[in-house]
Amino acid sequence: xxxxxxxxxxxxxxxxxxxxxxxxxxxxxxxxxxxxxxxxxxxxxxxxxxxxxxxxxxxxxxxxxxxxxxxxxxxxxxxxxxxxxxxxxxxxxxxxxxxxxxxxxxxxxxxxxxxxxxxxxxxxxxxxxxxxxxxxxxxxxxxxxxxxxxxxxxxxxxxxxxxxxxxxxxxxxxxxxxxxxxxxxxxxxxxxxxxxxxxxxxxxxxxxxxxxxxxxxxxxxxxxxxxxxxxxxxxxxx
Numbered sequence: 001x002x003x004x005x006x007x008x009x010x011x012x013x014x015x016x017x018x019x020x021x022x023x024x025x026x027x028x029x030x031x032x033x034x035x036x037x038x039x040x041x042x043x044x045x046x047x048x049x050x051x052x053x054x055x056x057x058x059x060x061x062x063x064x065x066x067x068x069x070x071x072x073x074x075x076x077x078x079x080x081x082x083x084x085x086x087x088x089x090x091x092x093x094x095x096x097x098x099x100x101x102x103x104x105x106x107x108x109x110x111x112x113x114x115x116x117x118x119x120x121x122x123x124x125x126x127x128x129x130x131x132x133x134x135x136x137x138x139x140x141x142x143x144x145x146x147x148x149x150x151x152x153x154x155x156x157x158x159x160x161x162x163x164x165x166x167x168x169x170x171x172x173x174x175x176x177x178x179x180x181x182x183x184x185x186x187x188x189x190x191x192x193x194x195x196x197x198x199x200x201x202x203x204x205x206x207x208x209x210x211x212x213x214x215x216x217x218x219x220x221x222x223x224x225x226x227x228x229x230x231x232x233x234x235x236x237x238x
Contacts, residue, residue: 005171008159012152012175016145016182023141023186027193030130030137031089031119032200034061034068044084046077057081057115068117075111082115093118122200123208130197138190145186149179 028037042053053059056077057070070085072078078096086094095116120126156175160168 005156005160008152008156009171009175009178012148013178015148016178019141019144019148020182020185020189023137024189026137027134027189030133030193031091032122032130032193032196033065034117034119036061038089039068039085042084042088044077044081046080053081053084066119068115070115070117072115075113078113078115085115085117091120093120121204122197123204127197127201127204131194134190134193134197138186141186142183145179145182149175 025037028035029041031038036059039053039059044051044053044056046056053070056074057072059068059070061067062069070081072081082094082096085092093116095118096113097116099112099114122130152175153172156171157168160171
């Protein structure tokens with residue numbers, strides 16, 4: 001195969017890879033679990049300078065897969081960082097916490113504080129929103145891949161005009177394999193994200209049912225207590 005044909009296929013591959021990676025990045029920003037890539041959009045403005053969050057804070061995924069903990073590198077930046085996170089992701093829960101043990105009533109300064117970032121629960125409304133967004137983003141990416149494949153198929157045939165038919169078929173087959181590989185890749189991204197959403201939704205349903213059951217049990221217990229303490233009116237003698 002001619003070297004220039006290989007370059008044409010490589011160029012097609014590169015463009016398709018860009019579309020696929022962009023889809024994956026967008027999926028990471030449909031936050032279900034704490035995903036480090038979702039914080040790439042956080043820009044902290046301080047004293048006229050704009051900084052990425054990793055420049056001003058150390059961030060870890062903790063205490064579980066649904067939380068971040070951000071520790072400012074300079075204590076005085078804690079409020080600025082918290083506001084920047086909330087601006088980039090208004091759906092996140094952003095709370096400033098005291099690193100001292102719970103129950104300590106002493107006033108802590110900024111050096112003893114960190115930012116707890118909580119992923120929003122996947123309730124009924126958010127479940128539907130996320131599922132629809134995943135499908136929309138997938139469809140958009142699939143259209144771009146299909147158009148790119150069609151474009152490079154035409155370029156390939158045009159470029160190889162007059163070449164041996166067998167060589168043309170080989171090149172078209174390789175181009176088709178490239179297209180199929182990225183079609184499978186983005187399908188995998190979608191399935192993985194949908195599973196993440198469904199798992200989180202089931203987690204929400206279980207926790208909601210547990211809360212409701214607990215509330216019912218407490219209500220029933222209070223009802224029993226009230227029944228036991230109820231004072232019946234005395235009967236009057238006729």
